[in-house]
Each structure stands twice: as C-alpha cells, then as structure tokens.
Amino acid sequence: MVYSNYPILSGSSDRPVFAIIGGGIAGSVQAIHLAERYPWLDIHIFDKNKKILTGTSNMNPGRPTFGFHYRCLNTATFCQDNTVKFTKFLDRIGCPNIFAKAPQGGIYVLMKGAAQVLDDSINPVFSSDEIEPVFEQIKEHAIKNYSNDNDFKKHFGSPDQICRKLEEVEYKRFLTPGLLKGVGACYETAEKTFDTVGICSFLREYIKGIKNIKIQTEAKVTCLEEIHQSNAARYRITWNDTSTNKSRSEVAQFLTLACWERVGFFRKQLGKPESHPTYNRLKMLAILETEVTADRANTVRPIFAASGPFSMISPQSCIERPDGSMICRLACTLAIRTNVMNVLDDRVLPTDYDNMLEGTNDAEEKMKMAAPILEGAKQFFSCLSNAKLAEVRFGTVRVPFGAGGNVDLHDPASEHHSRDYPGCSDLGDGLFVNEAMKMIYSVYNAEMMLDWAHAELCGMNHKLTHASKAKAATKGALAIINKSTHSLKSATQKSGYETALMSTRLAI
Template structure:
C-alpha cells in the first residue's frame, strides 16, 4: 500500500504520524475526523492538562449561536450553518446530551440607550434599527436552507419559527427594572445552549475507542523544529513530561497547532510569522448558582444583552431539591470584566496571565476578581437577584485582528463585530493551525483540515486521487463533507 507522496513512509512499520498539539474541542474533533478517514494514519494528541478537553474548552458557556447579535449577515449565517453542522456531528456519533438540561430558547436584548453597569455608563455599539433587519434575513436563510431538513426540525424546530419579537409584558420578567428603559427590542430564538461539560466528557470517552489516536497528557510542548529529509518536511516535537519531569520528543510528518496561547510562539520558532497582529486574550467565566421555585424556573433563560459589550447568562443545569425548589447553575460573562488582559501571542505569557490560566492563584483572589461580573449582571437580569458566585474559570482565546489591529469592543469597526475567520489556516509543509474561534466551528475546521491533509498526502501523486479504501476505525460513520474556507 502506498500511503502518500512521502517516500520514507511506505514501510509497513513506518506509518505517517499526524501530531495535534492541544486536546480541546477543536483538536479532538479534528483527530476524530482524521482517524476515521485515514485508519492507517497515527494521530497523536499532546495536551498539557491531566485529561484532554479540560482546559479552555471546558470553560465555554455553550452560548446559543445562530448569529442574532451580529450586524454582519455573513457572520450571522456562518454561525447558523455551523451550529447546525456541529449539532449534527454530535448527533451522528451518538452524543447523548448535546444540549444543557436547563431552560432553552435564547433571549436577545437589543439596547437603544445606555446601560448603567458598576457605576458606569455603557452605550450600545449598534442600535436596534441596525440589528433587527438582519434578524429577518437570518430567518430567511434558515427557511431557504433547512425547511426540508428533518435534523434541523428535530433539534431546533421549524426554521420559520427561529425568532420572535417579544412584547414588553413578555420580557419584563427576565430583565432588571433599571434596564428596561434602555431596551429597544427583545427577541426569543430557537437556539439551544450546548452542554459543554457533557460534550467534552463524551468526546473524551469516544476518542478512547479509536485505535489510531494516541493521547499524551501532562505534556506541555516547549519547542517545534522543522527537519528536512528527502522531499518532505518532518517536525520534531519536544515536550516536558509532567509525570517524570523529563524532556521527551517525537517526530511527526504533519502537525496541527490547536493550543491557543502557544500558537504564536511555535510559529515564531518555525519562522512563520503572522500577517496581522494576533493576541492571546485571557477570559474569565463566572459560574453562578441561584435557587428558584419550580413554577418560576423558566425565568432562568439563556439571555444575551447584545449589540455591544454587555452581559450574557447561559443556564448549564437545573437540579431539583427535596423541597421542590430548583437550583440553577449558570455561566455568566460581563464584557467589561470578563476580558482580563490581551498580550501579543508571540511572547512568553506574563506571570500573572500564566498563573490564572494554570489555576495557581488563590481561590479567594479568583472569587474577588469575578465578583464584579455577578454584581454587574444583576443590573441586567432580574433572575440573578439571589444568585451567588460558585466558581471561577479562566481560559485563553487567540484573537486575530485585521490590518487595523482594532481591539476595541466599543468601536463598530472592530473585527469583533464582523468575524470572517473560523480559526484555521494552512501554513504549508504539513503544518496547520486549528483554533476554532467558536466551539461550533470545530467541525467546519476539521473538514477543512481533511481537505488540506488530503492534498498534502496525495497532491504530488496525480495517479492517487483518493484515500485507500478502509473501514472506519471506530463506531459511527465518517463525515465525508468537505468545505472551503470562507473568504
């Protein structure tokens, strides 16, 4: 069997190695796609944590994302299509709990006036008049593309019902009294909050059943070196094994950087600079708990105060107590406090950043940092009047910006408001970047990686245009769709 255009890989004991640095949702979903498409390919996942899917991926609030809070229609519909794609992928591989066991149906609050937050005044970036027309186009996109899609109807209902404008009498029960005067419009949507913790747990076990995926945890990769042999490039991956506190190395023909805060450093080591400024953004997620009566549980909804740097709550679970009351657990963000710091991604992380990310700061200090998130969110959402801060999580997102380098959430021209980069790129010579900018982009990115990997494996041999015939390496069908990167 000829595996590829790499002449040194054709021996029976020398299978190609595809290393993925970073075992979050993006890296894990890519590994599944590669393993099922190419059972003769050895896939290695390197992750610095004790288990894969326990880092930044595990702090994702699973916010419902059909794109209703974007003014840019292309960004909004891309969100919608990839929410559907991600949901269908989880459904097909048998994930039992795709959505959180908590009230569903997103609420989008579009502000027309300033909101008072933590003794300050925050103005909306876009007015409801700018956002609302996009909502109808989002609905039209769903009707056009999913009216005959039974999976869409199973998960989200009828496409023509994906959003509904609420009357003030309907949304007063969700919002704090002091916010109501500044509300321009409020919509209910058919989006559902993903059960991020459950999805991560399922994927972690699912991967264990795939024979050609090998996982190396507690492995913090410190160095990447390109080794040129024959006609193909190889990469030496050096990491620190936390179990033995010794340095180890592995050689791979293909490497994906799916590790967020170290992508810039690795690119620098390999001499592949960024075209535009890119930053590591340290984010803080507050986990809240609140007790409600059983007949009031539906006031705990996924609510997003949108069109600006406002706030979001995302219910994660509801647990019934013996007395019949319900304990609701929610993820909460407040933009002016959730984004802790930005640092250029081609530099070593500052000590404070690293300590928060690695969880080595004092628990009391973490709670003190996150307390304003709860305080500010209470000024938005009436259902949080009795909420308490239960847990604080930190994680990194790598934020690419255009030539303007515009990082200001309050600026309508900021790249935050019209994102056209899903987080994957092909650096050439079997080197890729996969850092899904949203959890829902992970399947899209994995399919794109399949396309690129196929070109790397077979591009130099015009007679070999398809992968060798083989059965999937694990239960569940292989997803065959391949798409092109959005412009």
C-alpha cells in the same frame, strides 16, 4: 501519560504521523475526522493537561449561537450554519448530552439607550434599529437552507420559528426595572445552550476507542523544529513530560497547531510569523448558583444583552424541587470585567496570565476578581437576585480575527462584530493552524483540514512513488552493470579483450 488502544510506534514505522499540538475541541474534533478518513494514518495528540478537553474548551459557556448578536449578516449566518453542522456531528457520533439539561430558548435583548453597568453608563454599539433587520434575514437564511432538513427540525424546531419578537409584557419578567428603560427590542429564539462539560466528557471517551489516535497528556511542548531527515520527515516535536519531568521528542510528517495561546509562539519558532499577530485574551467565566421560586422559574433562560452591555447568562443545569422551585447553575459573563488582559500571541505569556490559566492563583483572589461580574449581571437579569458566585474559570480566546488590529469590543469598527476568520489556515509543508475561534467552528475547521491533508498526502504519495521508481531504475541499472561485469569476465576468459569489449557494449 499515554493512553491508546494502538501500540506506540517506533521511528522506523512506514505509517505517516500527523501530530496535533493541543487536545481541546479543535484538536480533538480534527483528530476524529482524520482517523475516520485515514485509518492507516497515525494521529498523535499532545496536551499539557492531565486529560484532554479540560482547558479552555471545558470553560466554554456554550452560548447559543445562531448569529443573532451580530449585525454582519455573513458572520451571523456562518454562525448559524456551523451551529447546525456541529450539532449534527455530535448526533452522528452518538453524543447523548448535546444540550444542557436546563431551560432553553435564547433571549436577545437589543438596547436603544444607555445601560448602567456597575459605576459606568454604557451606550449601545449598534442601536436595535440597526440589528433588528438582520434578525429577519437570519430567519430567511434558515428557511431557505433548512426547511427540508429533518435533523434541524429535530434539534431546533421549524426554521420559520427560530425567532419571535416579544412584547414588553412578555420580556419584562426576565429583566430588571433598571434595564427596561434602555431596551429597544427583545426576541425569543430557538437557540439552545450546549452542554459543554458533557460534550467534552463524551469526546474524551470517544477518542480513546479510536485505534489510530495516540494521546500524550502532561506534555508541555517546548520546541518545534522543521527538519529534513528523509523524504517524509518534516517536524521534530520536543516536549517536557511533566509526570516524569523528562524531555522527550518525536518526529511527524504533518503538524497542526491547535494550542490556542501558543500558536503565535510556535509559528515564530518555525519561521512562519503572521504579518498581523493576533492576541491572546485571558477571559474569566463566573459560575453562579441561584434558587428560583416556582412562580419565577420561567425567568431562567439563556439571555444575552447586546449591544453595549455585553452581558450573558447561560444555564448549565437545573434541579427541580417537589415544590416547583429550582436550583440553577449558570455561566455568566460581563464584557467590561470578563476580559482580563490581552497579550500578543507570539510572546511568552506573562506570569499572572499563566498562573490564572493554569489555576495556580489563590482561590480567594479569583472569587474577588469575579465578584463584579455577578454584581453587574444582577443589574440586568431578574433571576439573579439571590445568585451567589460558586466557581471561577479562566481560558483564552483569540482576537482579533483579521488584519485591522482593532480589538475594542465597544467600537463599531472592531473586528469583533464581523468575524470572517474561523481559525484555520494552511501554512504549507504539512503545517496547519486550527484555533476554532468558536466551539461550533470545530467541525468546519476539521473538514478544511481534511481537504488540505488530502492534498499533502497526495503530494507525499507522488514523491514516494517517484522515489520508488527512481530506486527501481537504479536497481535495474545496477543489475545491468553486474550482468555486464559478469559478461566481461566470461568473455575475457573465452576470447580475449576484443570479445569482452563487444559483449559489454551489447549488454549496455
């Protein structure tokens, strides 16, 4: 299925084509940035789903990310800066629903002792004493960089108020008695939960209005090839059109792999494997519904328990009743059950993984898999006492983020706790990777892509200019030869061989 306001181009078009495999947050935001900067560039998005932004991006819980759950300051402030950047981008393009219409203000629970999770006793990876000093540094970063930023203040309030340590009397209403004894500290933050569904819906419609973006949905890309058809052609994209079950292909000069679980597979196809392959992690998200009485309404917040339990609730929507009670819908994770399986990203996905990702597995089976997430989270958060499991979603996340290969979340040395790779890279020859390891990194990655694409386009322009000059020079030489031939014939007729030879020499 193709939808676009721009005519489908034939292969004879002189306009360069920039293909993006994957229409999630990363690919879509990159396409918007490219279209704004280069309105003469044809941007083609290929997505396997019936609509773009309905895969992993749409199952993101929109967890507030100012970086408060990281011990590494660089990772924390990178999160903060990109949360601000992502919010400003959405605001600039007119997104009406940036944040969830639900209680906001993140709560971070820092553990100092073990937490009982289902049948396991989980010790903290880092103690609250190790993490708390970073909170103050995160605040200092915000004060230094955003004190004069009116957009920051509009969305998040004053930078010097982005976090506040709570007294036990304040935080105990959020937590169950069983968790309280292991708490080292608890902070309230100015973070907000993104309205992921609203953002995806808005971007889907926004892109339709951009004339130089063509969207090819129900396109399961099967093969990518580097070709040398001409000076400009580089990549042939072959896909199966699942709406017609026919194979189709197209040529592009530039190509971005923004397809999450198939990035490693396609890199391998193109002869550009990573020396340290990353992993596809199948992640499960439980969607809960709960009724909260009026006197307990303030217990519903975005809450993250770190480090060790790694459980989180993220309110998605709340409907207030006349009596003050609320019906709330929340996204919920629990690390020991949320992370389903890891698969090296340069291998074909196992059938079980693919079925869960595509949503073809049995509904009852999915609910059974997710039930422990609710059971474990109920041991932490008081607002879930009456919660029920409403829906289960599956998506892919990418791990690890470097070369160490340590993907154990509960290991202090794991790369989870110091993420320095945002998910974008330039592989050369007009080939890019854009995975956006977090939703908030999508704008940062898109800006990096613009810089790299600019360099590639300048290089292409130089080659075309050089080729054009060479063509002109050849044309000029042919003109001289033709003129010489004409002179030779004329001179032969008039003065014989000697005169013709002299005329030819003069012409040359």
